[in-house]
Amino acid sequence: MSIKKTIQFYADLADGRGHELVSVSNTETPSQGTVTIFCKNCNNKFTTSAVSYQNARKTGCPNCKAKAVQEFWTGKSRTKSPEETAKQAVIIKHKQKLRKEKSLAYANLQGPEDLKQKLLSEPNPYNDFIVTHLDKPVVGKLTEGSTPLTLKGLEADEVGPLLGKAKLEKHHIIPLHAGGPDVPWNLIYLTPEDHIKAHELRALVYNEPGDRYAVRLRGNGTNLSERRLEANRLGDQTRFEQGTGIYAPGASAKGGRIGGAVKSHLKDLKHASKMTDVVSSALYEGSRWKHQKTGVVVTIKPQTVFTLPQLVDKLIEALPSCPDKDLLSQAQTTTITCNLARVIKKQRTSAYGWTLL
Template identity: 25%
Template sequence: MVTLITELKKIVEDRGHELVHFKVGKKNPDSVPQVSIIQLKCTHCGNSWATRLQVYLSRTSTSGGCRQCYTKNLQNPKLYPNSPFQQRQDTLDRPARRAGVQKLRNTNKKGQYASIRSREDLIKFLQQNSNKHNDYVLPLVLRDTNFPKRRNELPPGQYSFHHVIPLHDKGSPDSWNLIYVTKEEHYVVHKLRFEVYKQQGDSMAIRATQSDFEKVSNPASSEEILEARETAKKLSRRRTLLLRRNPQTLRAIQEGMLWRHERTGVSVLIKPDSVETIQDIKELLIANLPEEDWDRQKMLSNISSSNNYIRQHVDTVFKTDDFKIKKPRQRAYGFVVQSLNFGKNNF
C-alpha cells in the first residue's frame, strides 16, 4: 500500500509536524510506500523521531504520533481521564487510610452505636446494658489494657483481634473497639452474642472461630485432618492412574514383566497381576536401583514425565499389530522390559 506525497504532507501539517525525510515508491514517484521509514519533527515540542508510515497513519490520538507530546498529554485528565498518570494521582489524592475503613466509620455514625466514640464510652455501655454477652466481654475489655499494642508482640497463633461491637452490626473499625482475645474466648464471645442478639453475622463468626479454637485446643485433630486430606489426595491420584491404563499396560500387568537395567545389571521381576499401575512399576524399579544411581535420581525428580517414559516403553514392547505408537521408546531410564510370556515377546 502507498500514500500520495501530497496527502502525506497534508496529514503531517494538520498534526503540527514537519516531514523531514521520506522515500518515494519505485513504481510511482508521487507516492510513499507505507512500509517505508519516514522522519518527522514536532513543531509543538521540537521532538524528532523516525517511524514507519503505516504506524504513523494509525496514530489517531491528540498527540498525532509524537511520543513526547503523548507523555505530556497523559497528565491532562480531560484528554486521558484513565491514564496511568491520572490513576497514580488519584491514588495519591486519596485519604491516608483505606476507603473501606472510612465507609465503615460512616456506617457506624448512622447506626445505633453512634454515641460510643471511645473506650470509656464502650465500657460504660457494657456496664449499663447487662446481659450474658456484655458481662462476659467487659472483663476482656478491661484486661486488654495490659496487652501489647502490636499483634506481632503476642505469641503467634494464640490470640485474635475481636471487635467488641461487630462490624456487621455497624460497629466502629477504630482501635478503641478492638481487643485481643484467645481463640477460645473469641469463639465463646460470638456464641454468647448470637444467643442474645440472634444476628446472622455472629452465626457465621461462630463457625469460623470454632475451627480456629479446635486447631489450638486439639492439635492432634488438625493433624488428623491434614492426614485425611493427604490420604484422599493419594486415593484420587490412584483412581486417576487406574483410569489411565491402556490395553498395552493391562496386557503387561496380566502377562508379568522382567525389567533389566543395562548399565548396572539389576533385574526386577514383576509377576502377573502383582501390580496395578505404571506408578507401581516405577516404584519397584526405583526400589531396586542403588541410591547413587542417576537413573534412580531422574525417576525421583521427574514425577510425571517418568511415568510417561515407562508407559511409552511398555507400549512399545507390548503393542498389538493394530496399535500405532506415536513415540516408540526402546528403553526407559536404562531399563528394558520383556514379557514373562516368552513365546510372544523376546529381546
Template identity: 25%
Template sequence: MQFKNIKTRKDLSMYLNKERNYYTQFLLNKMQQQNQTLKNLQKHHIIPKHWGGPDESWNIISLSVEDHAYAHKLLFENYNNYYDFCAASMLQGKTSEGLEALRKANQKKMQELGVGFYNSDLQRELAKRPKKQRQCYSRNSYVKAALERGFMLQDQKNSHIVIIQPFECKSLVDVIDKLMNQPHMIEERENWHQLQKKEKSYWITGLTRTLTGHICKKIGKCVFSFKGWRVLGIFIVDFDVEMVNESLILIEFFSNFS
C-alpha cells in the first residue's frame, strides 16, 4: 500500500477504488453504509497501524466484531501480513491460531530488521561456538533473556494462558510461583510449598530446558513443555508494540472463557 499522499476521506476513497481488491471493495461498501446506531462497534484502521496508518478520523471506521474480523481476514488474504491473520483469529476467539500467526509475524519482522536471532553479529558468534548441546543452567543466557523480554505459558490441560511480562520475574522460581498462584493450581500450589529444595529443582530444571530448547536424549527432540505447561513464545524484540499489546489483551480476554 502506497498511502503517503492521502490526507482526507475523499483521497482515501480514490485510493481504495484504484487499489481494487476484496479488502478495499469491502471497506468502500462499509464506508457508504456507516451506521453509528449499532452497538458493540469497534474502531478499525483502514490503512493498518502496523503499516504506518495514522490515527486520523479519515482512516478510522466503526465495524461490528464480525466485520472487524472479516476486514483483517481480507487484509491477510490480499497482503499476506500475519499480524492481520492474528487479529482476525483473536477477534473470532481462535487463540491458538492467533498466537501462531503472531509468532510468524514477529519472526518475519525480525528477519526483515536483522535483529534478534537474525542479527548478523549474533550469527557470526553462533558460527564460531562449538557444536555442542547447550546446558540448561539457571543463569543460562537464554533464560536470562526470556526473563528480561517476557514470555507466555499455556496449561495444556485447559488452555489457560499466563503472561510473564518483561522484567516481572527475577528468577525461574518467581515464574513458577506465579504459575502456582493461578486459581486452578490449588493442589499443585500446596505441594509446591511443601517440596524440599532438591525436589523444587526438578520444576526449575524442567522450565529451564523448555526455555533453552533442550534436546531430550530419549526422543532426540527439543523439549517444549514441562509439568503440563507449554511455552508459546518469547517476546524477542520491541517492535509493533501496540499490535502485541492488543493481542495480549485479546489473549487474556479469550482465556477467561477457556
C-alpha cells in the first residue's frame, strides 16, 4: 500500500530541491492534482502534475532543465557530420556482410532438434554445457516456440532457486555475432552466473571477440544474483517511499488492464493448465461443433485453440448473421465459456445453438 502524499510532503520535497510550494489544486488528495512551484534558482513559477514533479529525476523545474540542456550543447553539434554518417554506414554494412557470411554455416538448422543434434555432434566444453542446461526444467525452457514452462515434478526447494533467487537472462546459443539465427529456438534462459560461464567457455573454445567482450563487460560474476536482488530491494524501497512505479496511484489497475490486453502463447498455455482435463483435452486435441439452426459445422484442428475464448472467436467467425451470433458477440465472455465448457463435459447438450459432435 502506497504512502498518502500530503501537502506537507510536497512542501518538504520542494524545499529540498531549492523550490517553494505555492499551491496545490487538489487539497484532499494532492497526488492526484497539480502543484505550482516557485524555483529559487531561476526565479520562475511553473505548474505541473504532482506525480510528474514527485518523479522528476533532478529538480523538476522545466526552466532549469532547458537552461542545462542549452549549456550542455553550446558549441556542440546535435547531428552527425556527413563524414561521420558515411563512416558509420560503412561499418554497419561491413558487419551485416560478415554476419550474413557466417550465417551460411548454420543455414541447415531449421529448428531446435537440428540445433541440439549439432551440439551433440560437436562435443566441446561449451556445447556440453549448453546441452546439459537444455535438459534442465524451467531453465532453458522458457522461450516461446520451445517447451512450455512447467513446474510439475519439482519440489518447492527446487523451484525457489530457479525462479525466486535467480533472475534468468536470455542467451543466444549460437551468438548473433557468430552468424547465429535470431529465432526463439536459438535462445536459452540462464542464471547470471551461468550466462557469464557460457560466454567464458565459448571464448575458450572459439576465441571470438564477441564472447570476450561479453565477459569483460560483465566483469566478475561472483554473487551476481545476490547483488541484483539487493539492488531490486533498494529500488523497491525507494519506489515505496516516493509512491512511484507499482506504488503510484492507480498503477495496479492500469497494470491489470495492460496484462489482460497483452496476448501470448505462453499465457494461453498457462490458462490451459488450469482447466479440467476434459476441457483441456477437447481444445488441445481438436473438436467438431455444429450449429443446429444454420447447420454450420466448425472443425477445430489439434493444437490450434488453447483457451475457451479462442474457441468462442472461432464459433462467432463461422456463423452467418443470426440471433445466436449477436448473442455470442454481446454476452459476457465468462458466461459463454462456462456454458461451452458444460457442453464439453456433457453437462448440457448445447449452448447458443452449438453442439459437440
